[in-house]
Amino acid sequence: MNRQMPALLQPFVLLTYVLLLAPLAIVVAVSFGASANYQFPPTQLSLKWYRAFFANPEFVRAFFSVSLVLGLLAAVFATLLGAAAAIGLVRFRFRGREALEAFFLAPLFIPEILFGAALYLSYARLGIKPSMASLLFGHIVVCAPFVIRNVTAGLVGLDPRLEEAAISLGATRVQAFLKIAVPLIQSSIISGFIFAFIISFSDINLALFIAGPNSTTLPVYIFNLLLFEGDPSVAAASTLQILVVGLLIWLVQYLFRPRTLV
Amino acid sequence: MTVSARSQRPYWISLVVPLGLYLIVFLVIPFINIIVLSFYTHSPTRIWTTELTIANYTDLLDASFVTVLLRTLRLGAVCTAICVLFGYPLAYFLARASRRTALIGLFFLVMPLMVSAVIRTFGWLVILGRNGLINSAIMAFGLDRLPLLYNETAVVIGLANVFVPFMVLPLMASIERINPALEEAARNLGASWLQTFRRVILPLSRPGLISGCLLVYSAAISAFVVPMLMGGARVRVIGRQIYDQLLISYQWPNASAIATLLVIATTCFAFAVLALMRRSARQEQGA
Amino acid sequence: MALISTDTEQGSTPELEIRNLVKRYTAQSVIGPISLSVAAGEFVSLLGPSGCGKTTTLRCIAGFEAPSEGSILLSGTSIEQQPPNRRNIGLVFQNYALFPHLTIFENVAFGLRLRRIGEAELKQRVGQALELVGLPDLGERYPRQLSGGQQQRIAIARSVVLEPRILLFDEPLSNLDLKLRLTMRKELRELQRRLGTTAVYVTHDQSEALALSDRIVVMSNGRIEQIGSPREIYERPANTFVADFIGGSNLIDAVVVGAEAGATVIRTKGGLILRAALKACSVGDRVVAMIRPERVRLLADGEAVPDNRLNARIKALTYLGQDFHLSIDVLPEEELTVVTRGGAGSALAAGDTVVVAVAATDILVLSR
Numbered sequence: 080m081n082r083q084m085p086a087l088l089q090p091f092v093l094l095t096y097v098l099l100l101a102p103l104a105i106v107v108a109v110s111f112g113a114s115a116n117y118q119f120p121p122t123q124l125s126l127k128w129y130r131a132f133f134a135n136p137e138f139v140r141a142f143f144s145v146s147l148v149l150g151l152l153a154a155v156f157a158t159l160l161g162a163a164a165a166i167g168l169v170r171f172r173f174r175g176r177e178a179l180e181a182f183f184l185a186p187l188f189i190p191e192i193l194f195g196a197a198l199y200l201s202y203a204r205l206g207i208k209p210s211m212a213s214l215l216f217g218h219i220v221v222c223a224p225f226v227i228r229n230v231t232a233g234l235v236g237l238d239p240r241l242e243e244a245a246i247s248l249g250a251t252r253v254q255a256f257l258k259i260a261v262p263l264i265q266s267s268i269i270s271g272f273i274f275a276f277i278i279s280f281s282d283i284n285l286a287l288f289i290a291g292p293n294s295t296t297l298p299v300y301i302f303n304l305l306l307f308e309g310d311p312s313v314a315a316a317s318t319l320q321i322l323v324v325g326l327l328i329w330l331v332q333y334l335f336r337p338r339t340l341v
Numbered sequence: 342m343t344v345s346a347r348s349q350r351p352y353w354i355s356l357v358v359p360l361g362l363y364l365i366v367f368l369v370i371p372f373i374n375i376i377v378l379s380f381y382t383h384s385p386t387r388i389w390t391t392e393l394t395i396a397n398y399t400d401l402l403d404a405s406f407v408t409v410l411l412r413t414l415r416l417g418a419v420c421t422a423i424c425v426l427f428g429y430p431l432a433y434f435l436a437r438a439s440r441r442t443a444l445i446g447l448f449f450l451v452m453p454l455m456v457s458a459v460i461r462t463f464g465w466l467v468i469l470g471r472n473g474l475i476n477s478a479i480m481a482f483g484l485d486r487l488p489l490l491y492n493e494t495a496v497v498i499g500l501a502n503v504f505v506p507f508m509v510l511p512l513m514a515s516i517e518r519i520n521p522a523l524e525e526a527a528r529n530l531g532a533s534w535l536q537t538f539r540r541v542i543l544p545l546s547r548p549g550l551i552s553g554c555l556l557v558y559s560a561a562i563s564a565f566v567v568p569m570l571m572g573g574a575r576v577r578v579i580g581r582q583i584y585d586q587l588l589i590s591y592q593w594p595n596a597s598a599i600a601t602l603l604v605i606a607t608t609c610f611a612f613a614v615l616a617l618m619r620r621s622a623r624q625e626q627g628a
Numbered sequence: 629m630a631l632i633s634t635d636t637e638q639g640s641t642p643e644l645e646i647r648n649l650v651k652r653y654t655a656q657s658v659i660g661p662i663s664l665s666v667a668a669g670e671f672v673s674l675l676g677p678s679g680c681g682k683t684t685t686l687r688c689i690a691g692f693e694a695p696s697e698g699s700i701l702l703s704g705t706s707i708e709q710q711p712p713n714r715r716n717i718g719l720v721f722q723n724y725a726l727f728p729h730l731t732i733f734e735n736v737a738f739g740l741r742l743r744r745i746g747e748a749e750l751k752q753r754v755g756q757a758l759e760l761v762g763l764p765d766l767g768e769r770y771p772r773q774l775s776g777g778q779q780q781r782i783a784i785a786r787s788v789v790l791e792p793r794i795l796l797f798d799e800p801l802s803n804l805d806l807k808l809r810l811t812m813r814k815e816l817r818e819l820q821r822r823l824g825t826t827a828v829y830v831t832h833d834q835s836e837a838l839a840l841s842d843r844i845v846v847m848s849n850g851r852i853e854q855i856g857s858p859r860e861i862y863e864r865p866a867n868t869f870v871a872d873f874i875g876g877s878n879l880i881d882a883v884v885v886g887a888e889a890g891a892t893v894i895r896t897k898g899g900l901i902l903r904a905a906l907k908a909c910s911v912g913d914r915v916v917a918m919i920r921p922e923r924v925r926l927l928a929d930g931e932a933v934p935d936n937r938l939n940a941r942i943k944a945l946t947y948l949g950q951d952f953h954l955s956i957d958v959l960p961e962e963e964l965t966v967v968t969r970g971g972a973g974s975a976l977a978a979g980d981t982v983v984v985a986v987a988a989t990d991i992l993v994l995s996r
Contacts (some may be wrong), residue, residue, distance in 0.1 A: 083692065083712075084437065092434045095427045096446075099453055099505060102464020105474070110465060117467050121545035128405040160360040167356030181615050183360060186368065186554075187579050188602070188611030192580050196587055196600050197371035200378055203593075220367050223360060274455075281457040283566050288587070298457040305463055305570060321576030324455045332448055447960055522725035528712045529719040530739035530790065540738070544729045 085310035103321055110314035114273040117311055128315040137300065138316055145318035146280050149211060153218035158272045160219065161226030168227070169234040180227075187224045194221070195288030202289070207259055210289035218279040225278060233267025234260070270331045277324055379597035386593065388591050397598035406582070406599075413426035415567075416493060417561035420500040422510075424557045425550070427501070432549075433542065435509070436516035454506040461572045462499050469495055469571075491573040499571040500561050507560060508553035515549020515621070516542065548621040553612040563603055579603060616617040641704045643668040644689070644794055649698035651684050659684050659850035661698060666794075666833040671820055672831045676847035677873070682830045685847075686796050687986055689828065692991045702793060712828075718787030718795040722802060724779045726771035734766035739790045749883060757789035760781075760819065763968075777808050784816070788823065795820070797829040799834065813839055834874045840861065843919040847869050868994050871918045878919040878964050881996070884909050891935075891988045898962040903935040904991035916994045921967040922952075923990035926982055933985040940964070942980045954983065 105119050110128050112121025160288060161183075165273050168180050186194065198217050199209075205215060238261060245255035283298040290299055304313045353398035375522040382392040400406070435446045453461055468474045476486040489495060519542060543550075565580030572578070579599060586596035642665040650660035659681035666672045689700055691712030698834040700708045706714055732918050736754045746754070758764045761781035771779055780800055782939035787795060800808045800816075817840050830839055837844050838858040846853045846861060846869075854866040865887035867963050868879055882894040882902070893904040894917060904917055927933065940956040943963065954966040954976070966984065976982065 088430055089354075091430050095431050095505070098427070100449060101500065101502060101595070102461050102468065102502065103456065105467050116472055117470070119467055119477075127393060128490045160363060163356045164360040177619070179357065179361070183364065184615075185611065186364075188607065188614065189561065190580075190607055191558060192563055192565045192583060193600050193604050193607070194368070194371075196583055196596065197375045198367070199587060200597065201371040201374045201595060204374060204378075216367050220364060223415055226383055260484055277455045281455055283457050283459050287566070287584070300461050301457070301463070302459045302566065302570075305459065305466065312576050313463070320460060321452075321456050328448060328452050328455060332444060520723070520725065522721050522723060523727060524719060525690075525712070526719070526725040526727070526786075527738070528692075529690060529717070530786065531713050531716075531742045533713055534739075536742060541727060 085105040093203070099304065106314050107318045108320065109311055110318040112336040115310050117314070128310070128312045131310070132319070134250055135312065137295070138297075139313065141295050141297045141300040142319065143315065145211060145294055149215060149294075149296065150280040151220065152215055152274045154272045155223050156215075156219045157222035157275040157279075158226050158268060161223040161271065161275070164223070164226045164270050165230035165234060180216040183227055184224045186221050191221065191282070191284035192288070195285045199288045200217050209289050209294070211291075213291070213295070214286060216288045216293055217285045218282060221282070221285065222275035222278045225274040226268075229267045229274065230264060230273035235328040236261055247323045273331050277327055281320070281324060293312040345400075375597045375604070377382075378594055379601045381594045381597075382518050383594045385455060385593055391595050397594045398602075400595060401602070403596060409577050409579060409582055412493070412576070413562050416497055416578065417502065417558050419497050421554050421558045423497065424505050424508040425499040425554065426513055428505050428553065429550075430511045431505075433516055433538075434513035436513045436519075437521065443627075450506050450509060458503045458566050459570070461503055462567050465495070465502060466490065466501050466570060490571060491575050493572070493576055494570045496572040496576050496578075499567040500564055503564075503567055504557045504560055507556045511552040511618075512546060512549040512554065515546040515552075518621070519545045542554040548617045552614045552617055555614045559607045559610045562609065632905075640667075642666055642701075643670070643703060643829065645701040645704075646685070646689070647687060647699045647701070648701065649685065651681075651688060651693060651697050652696040660695075661794070661853055662847075662850075664845060664852070664855065666826055669824045670825055671817070671829065671840060671842045673831055673844045674847060675831055675834060675837040675840040675844050675873075676853075677832060679849075680847040681850040682832075682845075682847050683798060686719075686798055686830050690717055690796055691715050691796070708923075714734055716790065716792050718790065718792035720780075720783050720787055720795065720797045720800045722799045724771070724776075724783040724800075726779055726782060726786075728771055730770075731767065731768050732763075732771070732774070735782060736786045736787065736789055743790075753789050757785040760788065761785045762815075776804050777812055780804070780812060781815075784819065788819075788825070792825065795825050795827045797827065800887065802831075802833070809836075812886075816840065817970055822912055834901045838874070844872060848873070865918065865992070868916050868918070868996075871992070876922060876965060876967065878917075878924075880889060880917040880919070880962060880991075880996060882917045884911055884915055884993070885912040886911060892993055894991075894993065896962055900938070900957075900962055901959065902991055903988040904993045905989050907993040909993065914996045916996050918992040918994055919964065919986055921965045923986060924964060924966040925985050926966070926968055931983075933987075935988050936986045936991070938984050938986075940982050940984055942976055942978050942982060945976060945978050953977075956984065958984070959985045962982065 097218070108121060109119055109248070111124050111126070112118050113123035113125035113127065113139045114121065125281050164183055168176060194217065198213070202209065202213055241263070242252075242255040242259050245259050246252065250258065281298060283302060284298070286299045290296055297316060301313055301316055301320075375490070376387065379397050380393050380395065381389040382394045382396065431446075435450075437444050438446060459588055466473065470476065471486060471488075471490075473489075475489060482485055517576075522536050523541050523545070527541045528534075532540065562578075563580055564578065568576055568578045568580055569584075581621045583596050583599050583603075586592040586599070644666040645665075646662055648661040648663055649954065650658065650662075652658050652765050662674075662681070663687060676683060677814055684693055688695050688708070691707075691710060695708055699706050699978050702715070702717075726732075728740065730738070733754055734759055737750055740753060754767070755764065755833050758767065761784055763778060763785070766774065766778065766782070770943075773783070774782065783800070795931055797816075805813060813836060813885045829837075829840060838861075842859055843855060843857055845855045848869050851968065854861060856864075856866075856869045861870060862874055863872065865877075872879060880896050882896045884892060885895045885901070885962045886893040887906075890906055892905070892907050892909065894904050894915060895901050896917065902917060911914065924973040925933075927937070938958045940958045942954055944955040945958050946953040951967050952974070954968065956964050956966055958964055964984075
């Protein structure tokens with residue numbers, strides 16, 4: 080049914096979207112421009128900044144060897160830890176469950192630079208040098224809540240009678256869970272995995288504190304270039320990042336249609 | 342389906358413990374460390390000594406830090422206000438739109454959210470920069486270029502740009518819970534759109550609004566990347582202070598004190614948000 | 629052919645008039661054209677199955693749907709351009725739509741506050757409205773503390789306190805259990821009579837429509853099938869849809885074979901010759917004979933009747949407390965549903981042969 084809306088609402092909403100997306104659109108446009116001074120709109124189109132990006136070993140390293148790998152690893156571990164925790168939280172009632180859930184979701188509310196500072200200081204105190212591993216440990220903390228949220232939502236929406244039916248047909252509780260529940264929530268797990276990846280891939284605040292010289296992530300590299308006014312290959316790198324994130328989110332939406340995130 | 346803990350005790354522990362332990366090691370202990378460190382004394386040679394002191398906190402009372410603090414709080418408040426202004430209509434639109442429109446709208450809201458803040462701010466640098474969009478247009482008319490960056494307005498614009506989705510998502514969830522028939526009832530009884538908003542939607546979506554404000558404010562006062570890119574050295578905020586003192590001047594106890602205060606503030610906000618979410622979920626079940 | 633009377637009984641300006649209303653959703657999904665007049669003080673029901681367009685019509689009157697074509701007039705003035713908050717039409721929702729964050733008093737006072745009615749007058753009018761619906765002491769409670777029936781009454785009070793020209797009801801009783809529904813039905817009708825406000829009532833429950841309305845508008849598939857008083861609709865349905873939707877009916881395909889004094893003679897598909905109510909038609913017309921189950925009489929032994937005496941065998945017998953429902957095979961091979969009360973059915977069993985009769989005036993001939 081078409082709901083009536085106040086007349087001015089749609090134009091204002093459109094304006095909001097324009098303001099939200101214009102920066103991204105501009106970055107993408109600049110990346111295709113031929114000139115070196117961030118010209119918008121670009122008068123000449125060229126792929127040279129993309130060529131420059133791939134020709135730059137630092138960039139390629141940051142994108143593929145660091146951010147991508149880190150993202151995948153963080154997603155894997157966050158999903159393992161987070162999905163298990165979600166199942167435990169939803170399926171079993173015990174005292175202090177709500178407090179535990181709040182604790183697991185806490186990283187969502189803690190600003191990342193505070194967490195970054197805390198980790199940095201702890202590593203320093205223990206003499207651990209910053210590296211990809213040290214950043215990975217941090218990312219897992221930050222990514223797990225997203226997995227927990229998604230898997231919880233999927234579990235809560237699961238009709239318990241399906242497993243009861245399986246049990247009435249002879250399955251044990253564990254079998255019923257593995258054969259019935261897990262396949263039905265696999266979309267939640269996968270979308271949680273994808274979100275965890277995106278969070279790690281796009282992270283800047285943690286990486287600024289904990290990344291070492293050999294583990295510069297793509298966002299950090301872009302950040303440094305922006306501070307020191309690099310050339311528009313930064314725009315190319317950014318566009319690639321936008322592309323990756325956009326595709327993944329579209330994938331999640333298209334395949335699994337989660338309605339809300341928060 | 343929940344199972345009484347008595348019959349399942351061995352199982353559930355194995356599911357919840359790994360993440361629990363992991364968080365204790367990599368979340369709780371580092372934060373305890375920060376709190377402890379904030380009471381240590383700064384040493385130029387060894388960065389810190391275990392001598393306990395509250396000097397790090399009292400140092401924060403000096404004028405320069407207080408200026409930075411107030412500025413940060415102020416910018417956070419302005420950013421939150423802008424997010425409410427742009428976020429409410431958007432949240433209402435998405436909550437009441439058809440499913441297809443809402444999916445598309447959510448995509449274009451979440452996608453920027455997930456792209457790194459650096460890249461989103463990059464775009465604004467191009468718009469507001471010395472040779473950026475606006476200045477190029479101005480210069481084309483023969484006027485002098487304007488210094489649009491490196492001031493508080495630019496920082497606020499950058500912050501709002503990044504954090505609007507944080508406001509929209511909880512607000513949208515809250516508005517979705519409001520029965521649309523209530524809005525029709527209000528209009529049928531004579532209310533205009535504005536009156537319907539003020540008397541029905543606003544009071545009933547208050548939990549979402551407060552959640553959104555707390556989330557945005559919390560993130561805005563701890564922001565670092567956006568103020569640094571958009572504000573430069575002229576607009577110092579707390580996040581920048583922490584970064585500088587940790588990685589540049591090695592004033593770790595001091596940085597720890599600032600961080601601890603910020604942690605306390607944001608934790609209080611977080612509890613408030615969680616309590617609100619829990620209360621509105623319970624109300625929904627009881628209603 | 630549908631019986632559409634757009635004139636009111638008095639011939640004066642109708643309170644509500646709908647002219648050729650059309651609402652287009654897709655090329656296939658169209659409601660209308662619908663035309664209807666409602667006189668002042670009249671209680672009119674829009675009755676039909678889900679998807680027939682009754683709720684859409686109601687929402688067009690209220691202003692929450694915009695018609696694709698046609699016009700809506702209130703006391704002769706066209707209102708379809710007016711926004712819904714200016715029409716002064718009361719709307720009682722199916723799920724009450726009481727504001728959960730306001731007290732009962734504030735709920736009822738909502739519209740008055742918007743009109744900036746003075747505090748003293750406001751209190752008085754709210755008090756009166758609450759008295760009217762029989763809930764004078766609930767002002768300080770919240771909607772969630774009230775039962776379904778009470779909430780429904782408050783919803784009515786909230787609309788009525790504004791003295792609207794028309795009251796619209798969107799299936800208001802469908803969320804209540806049976807007993808409560810019957811009680812509320814009576815109260816609603818009395819309330820409407822007392823206030824004298826014109827009412828348009830949407831329902832899918834035909835017994836509700838029959839009990840409440842001055843006139844019923846039977847709708848299906850976006851069109852009006854028949855408009856008439858409850859009696860007209862029940863006893864002289866215009867077509868097979870109306871006959872089947874209201875009350876039970878036996879519908880038998882037949883062909884007109886002749887006319888006699890005061891009756892039309894038809895032959896059913898199975899070969900039965902029946903004398904039916906007189907209707908203007910020609911020999912050879914294909915028709916449907918409609919017989920209400922309760923009009924089929926079980927004859928006592930030896931009883932004589934003027935027409936339509938049929939031998940039958942009971943196929944099935946269902947006991948429903950007040951009634952017996954019988955499925956009987958009228959030889960040859962024509963099944964009828966019969967409803968009898970009390971004594972007549974209690975001695976029977978499946979397999980028994982019976983003799984039944986239907987008066988000619990109780991067999992309605994409808995076009996196919």
